[in-house]
Amino acid sequence: MSPGSGVSRRPIASRGTSRATTKAHIMWAFLTLPAAIVGLAACGPGTETESAVRDRPNIIFLLADDQRADSLSSTGHAFSQTPSIDQLAEDGVRFTNAFTVEPICAPSRFAFLSGQYERTSGLGFNSPYQVVESQWQQTYPALLRDAGYFTGFIGKFGVQFYSFDGNAASKFDYWRGHDGWIPFFPKDFPDNPATEIYKDAQKDISTEIMGEYIEDFLDTRPEDVPFNLSVSFSAPHNSVVSTMYPEGADPDCESYACKVMGYPANENPKLAGHPVYDQLYREAEVAIAEDTGRDPYKFIPEGVIDHEARRKWYDYNYIPEMQPEHQVRYHQTVTGIDRVVGDLIGHLERLGIADNTIIIYSSDHGLLNGEYGTGGKALLYDLVAKIPLIVFDPRDTNADRENVVSEMVLSIDVPATILSYAGVPIPETMEGRDLNSGDAEREEIFLESLTVAEGNPFIEALRTREWKYVRYLQPLGCPYTEEHLDFSDEEIIFEQLFHLSSDPTERENLAGIEEYAEILSQFRKRIGIRSSELTDYGRQHKKNVSIEMRPEDDANCW
CATH class of the missing domain: 3.30.1120.10 (Arylsulfatase, C-terminal domain)
Structure with missing residues (x-):
């Protein structure tokens, strides 16, 4: 582990009091690995029987794009409806102080794969490096594949354009991935290379297409080996980028803000009657950030950060009148993810594999929506750096544990935790800590932002x-x-x-x-x-x- 990963080594605090369990409840032991995993880890590489490999848990990692930690109903949001994700949190463990080590897309996503800071991996928007094959072989998908897992990836890969020499698709057994963000309606942009994988889908909305591919993966995977599926949504990011309301639909719109946020999205005929994207939250009482439209240099002086450069992409966050529409769309797309999560859980149950499938849910980073007079990511305020993190393991029936954990943990802890569940040794190259180990709490955490575009230092x-x-x-x-x-x-x-x-x-x-x-x-x-x-x-x-x-x-x- 690197020096940047923290200083404290004392175990996680004591368990909570017992509570009643339901059929779906995970009782995830935070101090010890489940016995099945301990046994698998003891076997070591190359010593396991075929039966032991089959008995390993399936692991699904769900990653949202730009989703704030406070956007779930389980985290107290005023109107956001996320019942399926909330149930994972209730039956699993929700971390209230989880942080991404770098709050912007590419370096954050590679941190989830590799367990490394950008300063270690070299993978970042403005870095001079590209990832090499030897680095990829130390990521959790590669290590799980080597250990006998059937691996799949669906959605926004996010690191392909400066990645290892080769095609990312060859690194997985099942691939429905793409590079970069995609529009809300990807099939409306056939010339965008990122939308190529969506052209044959039955559905039209990107999140729902990913749900379609999740079911395809589950239905076509080999049943005699465990699987790892990584799903990377483009929502709620694409509630704005190439938006729900057709950009440029009004020829009188001149500003970027007007083009992407000037009209209610449900004026788009394609959303008429949709249970989420038509009327949901349209009558909600939307709270506007108190700083929206105020001078951003009140918080970070001019000459330190160029807010005008940031405004190019987040102009609507400077206009109070546009915030209600933004908030409605943003939380509609969060609920859209939640519906896919609910469908996923139902499909696992129908296939009879729900009891042996771990689900981890998180986001690459948060977002400023007018707070501090600005918008976007890459800054190190908690609203940007803090992320939702939920871990659900249906196999653990320990009732003597608290399902809300307040210790500070990091995004780089996720890949180490995934490997520990699979009984795969955690490589020394990973700077994170296994959340199962009792060694994940830190007295202090180090965060960085090495993205110098958009006027950032x-x-x-x-x-x-x-x-x-x-x-x-x-x-x-x-x-x-x-x-x-x-x-x-x-x-x-x-x-x-x-x-x-x-x-x-x-x-x-x-x-x-x-x-x-x-x-x-x-x-x-x-x-x-x-x-x-x-x-x-x-x-x-x-x-x-x-x-x-x-x-x-x-x-x-x-």
Whole structure:
């Protein structure tokens, strides 16, 4: 494990009191592996019988796109309806302090695959590297496939355009994946290479097409081996990008905001009568973020971050009148995912495999919807970095455990946990921790944002349960170089210090107040050490895997 993955090694806190169980309840032991897995892990590679391989659990990993942790009814959202995901949370374990190590698409998605920070893997929007085959072989899909699992991928892969030499489809036994985001109605864009896999689908809406492919995977997989299915939705991201309402449908729309959010989506005839996308939430009382339309430089000064560059993609977040429509669409698409989750659970039950199928649900990152006067991702506020994380294991019947866990965990813990469920050894290259091990709690977590496009600086954060420190560093170019990641002598252009216990919404920056100077000094030292250690570790790892530079014209600097 790398130095960036935390400092604490004490076990997770004590279990809660027992509660009544239902047929579907997971009683997921957080301190010990289920006995079946312990036995499998003890066998080791190459020693298992065919029967032992068959008895391994099936594992499904569901990943949303841009879904905030507070968007579920189980997390207290005012009107969002997510009964199927909520049931997974009720019957499983919901982590209330789960964070992505980097809140933007490609590096976050590869972190879920590899268990690594971008600084280690080299995979990022603005990095100079491309993933090589030796790195892929240490991801959870590759390791599960090597261990006898039938593997499948459906949806947004997100790393293909700077990935290993070869086709991503060849890395899975079942492939219905694509690179990048896709429109809400993918078949309306036949010239978009990402929509190629959708052209023969029976349904029209991307999330529902993925549900169609999930059933196809389950119905056509070999039944004599366990399976791992990874599903990566494009929702709720595509409630905006190439939208539910046809972009450009009104020739009088000139701004991007008007084109994508200027009209109610249900004016699109294709959504008429749909149980989710027509009228759902249209009568809801939508709360608008208090900062919507306010000066964003109130929170991060001009010259530190270029909000005008961000506004290109998130213009509607600056316009209070457009927020209700955005919120309705956003939560409609979250409910759309929930319906697919419910259908998935029902199909597992019909096939008779629900009792041996683990389901993990998360998102690549959150999103700002007008908060702090801006929108989008890549910043390290909790609204962006915090993610939903639910783990459901139907085999565990331990009633003496709490199903809501508040310890801080990271996205890079997910692949290690998946491997532990399968009884597959966790490689040293993974920087995350197995959530089953009792060793996942951290006293502090390190977050980074190395995406320097859209006017972003390099950003690092160190977070404890009580405090959060964020520092902004001037980017020196795109793509960045390895030398740019040495921040030891880099001037800090802006700092934020939040006392989360009294300021959980991160509104009051204490960095310039004398009373907190000693705390600020301590965080500066600790983040400097953590950053340097992770940079050194990443450099060595890149040498170990013989990482390759990607073509100069593929810098992806927008």
